[in-house]
Amino acid sequence: MDYVPQLKQQHEILVDYLDQLKSCWKEKNLLQFKIVCAQLIGALRDHHDRELELLFSKAPERGLQQGGPFCSYYFEFFMTNRPLKAAEYWIKKLTGKATIVQVPDAINIYFTNNSQLTIPLEEHLALGALAQALFENIEQAPSEILSEAFYYFEDLLKLNLKKEESCLWVLLQSIMEPQYLLSLRK
């Protein structure tokens, strides 16, 4: 499973930024919060692009239903707490404007084909949109809304990382072409 070390390293970087954001928020250091938030947005984008390139674009659609108990548990959670709807709810609270998070062209095919991979992809979209809204509204949004939106973001990011490490990466490793997995070792 040779894609794991590099993806795991990116997850650790994201967790580190999250910890820094939590400290900034506790200290009410909004300037530093904004700086770290911009870094986190960049790291999220890099990581999601890497997962798309290394994993999602190489995953056979047949086989994605074969998740184990962790996947089933997370699937139910996902269906009762759709991350895009929640992100749109918090973005509206932060900005005062109704927002629909757009699906970029690069991943639209997964949504039109109703792929199982829309589950992590929807989380990626929600995380990116919410981080951007926090970044843009840190000075003007009411602090209690910022606080709740930030804690929702933290929960969603931690859940996404845990799901990928305990379900998605393991499942993909078992269904991807052996030749492709071998090629990653070179």
Ligand SMILES: [Fe+2]
């Ligand atoms: Fe990830």
